[in-house]
Amino acid sequence: MNLAKKLVSVAAGVALVAGASLAAAPASQAKINKKNSATIISFKKDLVSALETQGIQISAQAPATWNSAKAEIRFPVTKVTSAGISHSGGITFTKDGSPLTVTNPFIATPTGATSYE
DSSP states (O other): OOHHHHHHHHHHHHHHHHHHHHHHSOGGGOEEOSTTOEEEEEOOHHHHHHHHHTTEEEEEETTSEEETTTTEEEEEEEEEETTEEEEOOEEEEEETTEEEEEESOEEEOOTTOOEEO
């Protein structure tokens, strides 16, 4: 499997994990505060180590932020609708100077599962 396919697989896995965790939350627990709201995706440190061993670096595209000590990325929330949660920023996987960036992620949620206060 080439690097681009591997990175797309990792990015798709991140999106699935984030979406599953939000979809599983009852509507009463999925309220999002407009001020400083963000979605934080935590990576297992073993995964980050494995990527680094293969020469793959993870970074954030502003305004998202990458915390390498905690192995987590923070995406600011830009909009919440009944369809899901929109974010700004991106995550970049780079190997040998070749980047693959996923930007402005959208997490689909079940109808009515979120509110924006």
